[in-house]
Amino acid sequence: MSLWGRITGWIVLLFGLGYFLLPLLGLTEFSLKARRGVYSFDAYAKIIGDPEFQATFAYSITMALVTIVFGVLLVVPTAYWVRLKMPWARPYVEFITLLPLVIPAIVIVFGYIRLYNTSSFLPLTGSIMGTNLLLAFGYTTLALPYMYRAVDTGMRTIDVATLTEASQSLGAGWVTILGRVILPNVVPAVLSGAFLTFAIVIGEFTLAALLNRPAFGPYLARIGANKPYEPFALSVIAFGITWACMGLIQLANRFSKHTKAAQ
Amino acid sequence: MSFLDISHLEKSFGSNRVVKDFNLAVEKGEFISLLGPSGCGKTTVLRMVAGFESPSTGVIRIGGVDVVGTRPNQRNIGMVFQAYALFPNMTVAQNVGFGLKIKGAGRDEITARVAEMLKLIGLPDKGAAYPFQLSGGQQQRVALARALAPKPQVLLLDEPLSALDAKVRVSLRTEIRAIQRELGITTIFVTHDQEEALSISDRIVVMNGGIADQVGTPFEIYNRPTTRFVAQFVGQLNTFSAEVLDGPAGRVSVAGVPVTLPVAVAGARVDLAARPEAVRLGRGAGDDVVLPATVREVHFLGSVIRITAEIAGGRVALDTFNRPDAPPPVIGAAVELSLAARDLIPLAG
Numbered sequence: 001m002s003l004w005g006r007i008t009g010w011i012v013l014l015f016g017l018g019y020f021l022l023p024l025l026g027l028t029e030f031s032l033k034a035r036r037g038v039y040s041f042d043a044y045a046k047i048i049g050d051p052e053f054q055a056t057f058a059y060s061i062t063m064a065l066v067t068i069v070f071g072v073l074l075v076v077p078t079a080y081w082v083r084l085k086m087p088w089a090r091p092y093v094e095f096i097t098l099l100p101l102v103i104p105a106i107v108i109v110f111g112y113i114r115l116y117n118t119s120s121f122l123p124l125t126g127s128i129m130g131t132n133l134l135l136a137f138g139y140t141t142l143a144l145p146y147m148y149r150a151v152d153t154g155m156r157t158i159d160v161a162t163l164t165e166a167s168q169s170l171g172a173g174w175v176t177i178l179g180r181v182i183l184p185n186v187v188p189a190v191l192s193g194a195f196l197t198f199a200i201v202i203g204e205f206t207l208a209a210l211l212n213r214p215a216f217g218p219y220l221a222r223i224g225a226n227k228p229y230e231p232f233a234l235s236v237i238a239f240g241i242t243w244a245c246m247g248l249i250q251l252a253n254r255f256s257k258h259t260k261a262a263q
Numbered sequence: 264m265s266f267l268d269i270s271h272l273e274k275s276f277g278s279n280r281v282v283k284d285f286n287l288a289v290e291k292g293e294f295i296s297l298l299g300p301s302g303c304g305k306t307t308v309l310r311m312v313a314g315f316e317s318p319s320t321g322v323i324r325i326g327g328v329d330v331v332g333t334r335p336n337q338r339n340i341g342m343v344f345q346a347y348a349l350f351p352n353m354t355v356a357q358n359v360g361f362g363l364k365i366k367g368a369g370r371d372e373i374t375a376r377v378a379e380m381l382k383l384i385g386l387p388d389k390g391a392a393y394p395f396q397l398s399g400g401q402q403q404r405v406a407l408a409r410a411l412a413p414k415p416q417v418l419l420l421d422e423p424l425s426a427l428d429a430k431v432r433v434s435l436r437t438e439i440r441a442i443q444r445e446l447g448i449t450t451i452f453v454t455h456d457q458e459e460a461l462s463i464s465d466r467i468v469v470m471n472g473g474i475a476d477q478v479g480t481p482f483e484i485y486n487r488p489t490t491r492f493v494a495q496f497v498g499q500l501n502t503f504s505a506e507v508l509d510g511p512a513g514r515v516s517v518a519g520v521p522v523t524l525p526v527a528v529a530g531a532r533v534d535l536a537a538r539p540e541a542v543r544l545g546r547g548a549g550d551d552v553v554l555p556a557t558v559r560e561v562h563f564l565g566s567v568i569r570i571t572a573e574i575a576g577g578r579v580a581l582d583t584f585n586r587p588d589a590p591p592p593v594i595g596a597a598v599e600l601s602l603a604a605r606d607l608i609p610l611a612g
Binding site: 158159162163165166167168169170171172173176181184185187 | 336341346410
């Protein structure tokens with residue numbers, strides 16, 4: 001590459017880094033200015049000590065874990081079956097899993113409320129547990145594009161058909177094959193999908209707010225409207241969680257001790 | 264009744280009939296090879312025996328029981344795949360013990376059987392290794408041990424040596440045969456490599472276009488091919504178009520030389536075949552067909568020298584052993600080739 005080419009590359013890289021990092025630096029710096037004249041973690045301490053923060057954060061973490069379980073139970077068998085028995089259906093399944101990206105969450109939640117309200121055939125919104133279940137289903141739908149792609153990519157790295165036939169010839173049934181052979185070999189991919197799901201659920205506002213559940217997203221919005229410094233501290237915390245998830249995805253991908261054999 | 268009995272087996276994928284009226288009777292402990300080119304239906308037959316494909320029609324009986332309709336995981340059949348198919352997330356010992364675990368065997372039984380199997384395949388100290396830490400040959404041996412551990416009724420080998428390099432292939436095929444003999448397990452081996460099939464099989468089924476062209480011992484398949492396809496697919500072959508002089512008496516004319524075959528022939532012309540090692544340079548004792556020829560190619564292969572010579576109406580390849588005191592003929596030299604009429608194979612089909 002020529003000298004000018006290299007210089008141009010560096011300029012573009014620095015511009016990109018500045019574009020993304022400067023607002024974050026500004027945000028972080030402002031969140032540290034709760035005490036007049038000095039930098040402090042006062043805003044962070046206030047947020048972390050807030051019982052509502054603790055309750056909403058714990059709720060969202062629980063919902064994220066439930067959503068991950070739903071997602072894995074839905075996506076792993078689906079991706080497996082499509083790869084094994086219905087390769088012709090792959091474009092259709094991919095299209096369906098992409099729909100949550102083009103259908104706004106508000107449409108999904110109004111659909112839910114209309115279908116599952118207290119006077120419907122299945123009144124899920126009539127109880128807390130039912131609404132929580134509905135919220136978990138909604139989150140699963142929102143995370144579907146990421147979870148499906150992550151798992152499908154993982155499936156691509158192993159010879160699903162031959163591993164299945166080898167397991168069958170040794171006497172294994174479908175549940176054993178899926179649980180003991182396929183799933184353990186796509187764990188890094190499943191974890192990638194799980195961490196993405198976690199990041200989505202932690203910051204999600206629309207579904208939780210309209211289903212009136214005490215999640216972290218609506219709390220974030222409420223604090224943002226009423227306090228000066230705490231919303232910025234919260235944003236930094238939420239951003240940190242997202243990046244921690246991304247880091248964990250990288251770790252999960254490197255952690256696999258049998259990567260070579262899966263090729 | 265044979266231990267494994269396949270009768271009138273057919274398989275179609277849409278309008279494409281890939282297996283046509285396939286029949287085979289395999290005795291207990293026999294090693295059978297399905298040999299044929301790609302697309303001849305050999306793997307489809309194997310997969311139907313394993314239960315991974317359902318026959319369109321036909322019956323597969325193992326130990327007198329019709330297994331068509333039985334799920335693959337309930338057939339008690341061991342299978343080794345070309346791509347090893349070891350479970351990457353499990354150690355070698357866990358792979359070998361997988362089938363026993365599924366069967367509900369106890370921990371002590373599994374440990375003992377795994378140790379026995381690993382000793383059998385010559386990898387007694389690799390139990391804790393993961394598949395990716397093994398070479399291709401070692402992985403395939405583990406796959407064999409895994410297939411044998413649950414004591415299957417039938418062992419199916421689907422081109423298990425194809426992914427290995429030539430040297431490992433030769434040593435592993437010998438090992439496979441030795442293990443099969445030791446355990447006395449009925450085995451079907453799918454390959455497109457004639458040398459592999461000839462070297463380790465009790466019998467070979469040569470398949471062509473979905474049908475079994477010929478079933479026989481390696482000696483019969485090589486020396487007495489019954490169809491043109493078998494003759495040409497297995498080993499090197501010289502073919503001669505001969506004029507029939509007296510069909511019932513087996514008298515024909517090869518390159519203008521009258522020859523009496525040991526069998527009667529029909530029609531005005533007949534195609535005859537001879538293996539390169541059946542043709543001799545010069546006049547061999549007892550050879551009753553002598554053909555004048557001109558040497559066109561000489562390939563020195565070490566212990567063997569392959570010579571291609573031109574006769575009236577065609578070319579003939581012959582193999583001679585290298586002898587330090589007899590250098591090969593030079594290209595263009597006029598020579599005589601001879602062979603025994605009994606070594607000429609009339610080709611049908």
